[in-house]
Amino acid sequence: MADGTTASGRRPRGARPGAAPRPRDTLRPPGLRLYSSRPGVSVAEVAEAAGIGRVTLYGHFPSRTELAKALMDRAFEETEAAWRDVDTTGPAGDTLERVLREQWHLMERNRNLRDNIIGDVSPQWLRARHDPILKRIEDLITRGQDDGAFRTDLPLSWMLTALYSLVHAAADEITAGRLTTEQAPEILVASLRSLYRP
Amino acid sequence: MADGTTASGRRPRGARPGAAPRPRDTLRPPGLRLYSSRPGVSVAEVAEAAGIGRVTLYGHFPSRTELAKALMDRAFEETEAAWRDVDTTGPAGDTLERVLREQWHLMERNRNLRDNIIGDVSPQWLRARHDPILKRIEDLITRGQDDGAFRTDLPLSWMLTALYSLVHAAADEITAGRLTTEQAPEILVASLRSLYRP
DNA sequence: TCAAACTCATACATCAATGTTCAAGTTAAG
DNA sequence: CTTAACTTGAACATTGATGTATGAGTTTGA
Numbered sequence: 001m002a003d004g005t006t007a008s009g010r011r012p013r014g015a016r017p018g019a020a021p022r023p024r025d026t027l028r029p030p031g032l033r034l035y036s037s038r039p040g041v042s043v044a045e046v047a048e049a050a051g052i053g054r055v056t057l058y059g060h061f062p063s064r065t066e067l068a069k070a071l072m073d074r075a076f077e078e079t080e081a082a083w084r085d086v087d088t089t090g091p092a093g094d095t096l097e098r099v100l101r102e103q104w105h106l107m108e109r110n111r112n113l114r115d116n117i118i119g120d121v122s123p124q125w126l127r128a129r130h131d132p133i134l135k136r137i138e139d140l141i142t143r144g145q146d147d148g149a150f151r152t153d154l155p156l157s158w159m160l161t162a163l164y165s166l167v168h169a170a171a172d173e174i175t176a177g178r179l180t181t182e183q184a185p186e187i188l189v190a191s192l193r194s195l196y197r198p
Numbered sequence: 199m200a201d202g203t204t205a206s207g208r209r210p211r212g213a214r215p216g217a218a219p220r221p222r223d224t225l226r227p228p229g230l231r232l233y234s235s236r237p238g239v240s241v242a243e244v245a246e247a248a249g250i251g252r253v254t255l256y257g258h259f260p261s262r263t264e265l266a267k268a269l270m271d272r273a274f275e276e277t278e279a280a281w282r283d284v285d286t287t288g289p290a291g292d293t294l295e296r297v298l299r300e301q302w303h304l305m306e307r308n309r310n311l312r313d314n315i316i317g318d319v320s321p322q323w324l325r326a327r328h329d330p331i332l333k334r335i336e337d338l339i340t341r342g343q344d345d346g347a348f349r350t351d352l353p354l355s356w357m358l359t360a361l362y363s364l365v366h367a368a369a370d371e372i373t374a375g376r377l378t379t380e381q382a383p384e385i386l387v388a389s390l391r392s393l394y395r396p
Numbered sequence: 397t398c399a400a401a402c403t404c405a406t407a408c409a410t411c412a413a414t415g416t417t418c419a420a421g422t423t424a425a426g
Numbered sequence: 427c428t429t430a431a432c433t434t435g436a437a438c439a440t441t442g443a444t445g446t447a448t449g450a451g452t453t454t455g456a
Contacts (some may be wrong), residue, residue, distance in 0.1 A: 039237060042443060051405045058445065059223045073312045119238070147246070151392075157376045158368075158385055165367035187356055194349075194392050240413060251434045256415065 011053065043067065068117040072129050075110050079133050082106055092144030093193075100167075101185045108171040111164050126195050134160060137196070144196070152198040159196065167190055231270055237314050241265065266315040270327050273308050277331050280303075280304055290342030290365060291391075297338070299383045299392065306369040309362050342394070349396040357394065364389055 043064050047057040061067035082103050088095050114130050141159050142148035150159070170188050173179040179187065200391065233239055241262050241382070245255040268321035280301050286293050312328050339357050342348035368386050371377040 043445090044443075055405080056403055060404085062445085064444070154385060154388065155376070155381075157437090158371060158389075161367045161371055162364060162389060163377075165363045166347055166360060169363035170356075173356060178353070178359075183353075187352060189359060190352065191356075191393060194395065195389060196393065241415090242413075253416090253435075254433055257433080260415085262414070 012142075012158075033150065041116065042063075065120050068120040069125070069129075071113060072117060075106075075113055076129055076133060077108065078106060079103075079136070083136055088140070091149060092140055092147055093149045093196075095191050096137075096140055096144065096192070096196075099137070100189050104167050104170070104185050104188055107164065107167045111168050112171075137163060141196075148198065150196045162195060163192060166195075199224075231240075233266070233311060233314060235310065239314070262320050266318040267323070267327075269311060270315060270319070270324075271321065273311055274327055274331060276304060277301075277308065277334070281334055286338070289347060290345055291347045291394075294335075294338055294390070294394075295387050297335070298387055302365050302368070302383050302386055305362065306363045309366050310369075318346055335361060339394075346396065348394045360393060361390060364393075 016198060043057060044054050046067070047054040050057065057067070061070055086095070086099055086102065110130075110133055114126065118126065138156065138160050141150060141156060145152050146157075166188060170179060170184045174184055229292060233244055241255060242252050244265070245252040248255065255265070258270055283299055284293070284300065308328075308331055312324065315326065336354065336358050339348060339354060343354075345349050354378045368377060372379060372382055
């Protein structure tokens, strides 16, 4: 205690004693953005995008795999946080449209991240972390089906996959310059309304 | 002429003079299948899937890039051939459903191949070869819109992208074991009918 | 001022993939 | 049988990415 170090760990309790201006948490978002943007990104590229040295990055995450896991955990937390802000009281159709408009960008990042860390983590680990993210939407679709708002002639898994697939496609269209950021959510909502209607 | 060799090239006109049992053309399909199945495939894996040695493969295609190009050309030819068999005389909606049922597997391979050779060939080359493949469907959608069979409130590019995106998704669902090969085209047709209806 | 915590460029070992070379084989036309 | 065309495994050089080690510098709490 007297030496400023806690008994449990190496790091003091409060603010860290001293450091260059980049702690662990301000580092993550830019790395995530790059990791989620292109397949086959190297750790060097992620570090550069995050504005830090490659060695420093390895100081935080002992391996590429651990980096990928941390980014996926982050995505999971972001999704949880986003859902806490969603009003889910109304009809399922309305809720879905709200979620799409508010979260389609986050959903896109989740999906890209998942696509890009396949091969970096075990399939089991990936399922365990990614499935809960999908589950929120899945539950919403089920509720809509029970209410008669959504069709029931297609498998639930397909309706979920189709949704993510179209979100992904919309993001690609923006990248390709064939859709604007404003158009994308409207087109997504219109498409899924047609696709989900009984 | 008397020596059995043509004047123009090194290869005689008819059957090749003698060789191990694997000429260039029986080699391509298995390679294509693998190349289209997984991102980041190595040339060694492609060769193994094709049942030939890696060195032999390099004998046919001087580089990974040239291999990718040859496979894309092959896909293009396959698509052209498939379209020659399609009856396009009826209503656009019926034609689209026929095309989906008959070609969805080919469309899936085209898309996967495209995804996997990004980075191996220049974007310009890729566009030049891939766009004509898309054009057939695009023309069909346009015809349906002119006939009033398909909706016109969504961009043409989006309707095309959504179609390929769902085809891709269906293939993934089969891989994941959540759809059967028999279900897939039916679900695709049902989904696109809803999505394209005015 | 002192020292702990942190950053970072350089350098290094390792590994996997690409593409080449070579020295053997195998096949079938003549 | 002879020989040209082809195949192949093994070996090699090169390149790029991963992960580690080191040593020097920076920040900030005490």
